[in-house]
Amino acid sequence: MDSGRSDRIPVALKILIAGGFGVGKTTLVGAVSEIRPLQTEEVLTDASVGTDDLSGVEGKQTTTVAMDFGRITINDDLQVYLFGTPGQDRFWFLWDELAYGALGAVVLADTRRLADCFPSVDYFERRGIPFVVGVNCFDGARRYSVEAVRSALDLDPDVPILLCDARSRQSGKEVLIALVEHVAQRQGDPVRTH
Amino acid sequence: MRTDPPGPHHEWLDDEAGPVVRPYAVTGGRVQPASGKFDLMAFVVAGPPDEGPQPPQPEHRAIIAAAQRPVAVADLAADLDLPVGVVRVLLGDLLATGRISMYEPPASRQFPDDDILKAVVNGLRAL
Numbered sequence: 001m002d003s004g005r006s007d008r009i010p011v012a013l014k015i016l017i018a019g020g021f022g023v024g025k026t027t028l029v030g031a032v033s034e035i036r037p038l039q040t041e042e043v044l045t046d047a048s049v050g051t052d053d054l055s056g057v058e059g060k061q062t063t064t065v066a067m068d069f070g071r072i073t074i075n076d077d078l079q080v081y082l083f084g085t086p087g088q089d090r091f092w093f094l095w096d097e098l099a100y101g102a103l104g105a106v107v108l109a110d111t112r113r114l115a116d117c118f119p120s121v122d123y124f125e126r127r128g129i130p131f132v133v134g135v136n137c138f139d140g141a142r143r144y145s146v147e148a149v150r151s152a153l154d155l156d157p158d159v160p161i162l163l164c165d166a167r168s169r170q171s172g173k174e175v176l177i178a179l180v181e182h183v184a185q186r187q188g189d190p191v192r193t194h
Numbered sequence: 195m196r197t198d199p200p201g202p203h204h205e206w207l208d209d210e211a212g213p214v215v216r217p218y219a220v221t222g223g224r225v226q227p228a229s230g231k232f233d234l235m236a237f238v239v240a241g242p243p244d245e246g247p248q249p250p251q252p253e254h255r256a257i258i259a260a261a262q263r264p265v266a267v268a269d270l271a272a273d274l275d276l277p278v279g280v281v282r283v284l285l286g287d288l289l290a291t292g293r294i295s296m297y298e299p300p301a302s303r304q305f306p307d308d309d310i311l312k313a314v315v316n317g318l319r320a321l
């Protein structure tokens with residue numbers, strides 16, 4: 001290796017951006033980072049294709065899924081990667097890989113369709129992955145108090161909830177900062193509440 | 195290495211699963227890497243240029259060009275506009291022939307220490 005800072009392996013932190021359909025995941029990733037599509041694909045298993053053709057993997061079918069992907073360079077040695085989780089149920093298989101080793105998650109919620117974020121909240125709670133809830137304040141949407149959202153989602157008191165605007169860089173930054181601070185705080189806790 | 199400009203098909207959202215396609219043509223149909231694991235957050239660094247045989251495909255060479263400095267697997271896939279699974283197979287070839295080194299993230303679920311978290315918060319504030 002040549003000498004120089006750029007040859008060191010940076011610390012890379014992964015943050016997931018989750019939430020229901022059309023809630024602003026792509027908008028948020030784009031507001032705070034340079035967003036690019038990332039193609040992943042799943043090789044359909046024989047079961048899902050309904051064939052046991054093993055004559056050649058070339059014949060295997062795959063389905064592609066494009067995810068939102070963004071990177072924030074904190075400095076040469078520290079990168080934050082954002083992954084917008086695919087919103088549909090049939091892509092749960094991707095979540096496990098995305099969640100592996102993740103620092104934490106932002107669950108975006110739209111108060112007009114609050115239930116859409118339940119699966120994301122459940123997913124992170126069950127796996128003990130730290131998360132914050134960003135209540136995306138769509139124009140004309142009824143504004144709920146943070147406490148009303150907390151009780152509707154049945155969230156632990158320590159889970160931060162923020163009102164946000166996914167279109168705003170400043171607002172998106174605040175949500176990410178809240179998540180990182182929440183992670184730091186939890187790390188100080190000797191016992192997890194979940 | 196983009197073969198075509200980003201178009202509507204890249205703005206894949208949640209409408210539908212993508213078409214059933216065969217992105218593995220570039221790997222000769224192989225769907226499993228010859229070696230290695232390749233987490234999305236693993237970093238790749240190209241080895242000394244004369245080590246191992248010349249990699250067979252332009253995609254292999256594109257990876258080596260992109261990995262002259264440490265580059266994350268996810269960045270490689272996005273930069274080269276290739277599906278992650280395809281990149282993993284190509285990386286497996288390169289790893290098996292000693293053309294690259296891989297640096298996987300810590301296996302255990304390990305949170306970064308407070309100094310790193312503080313640096314992230316400060317860095318985000320400064321954005």
Ligand SMILES: Nc1nc2c(ncn2[C@@H]2O[C@H](COP(=O)(O)OP(=O)(O)OP(=O)(O)O)[C@@H](O)[C@H]2O)c(=O)[nH]1
Pocket residue numbers: 020021022023024025026027028087136137138139164165166167207208209
């Ligand atoms: N008013 C308002 N509109 C928003 C906000 N966030 C997103 N939008 C709009 O809502 C629409 C959907 O946003 P996206 O970012 O595409 O949502 P998404 O979660 O990525 O959607 P899917 O990937 O399809 O699930 C877009 O037209 C955005 O411009 C917000 O905070 N306020």
Ligand SMILES: [Mg+2]
Pocket residue numbers: 025026027068084207208
């Ligand atoms: Mg989207």
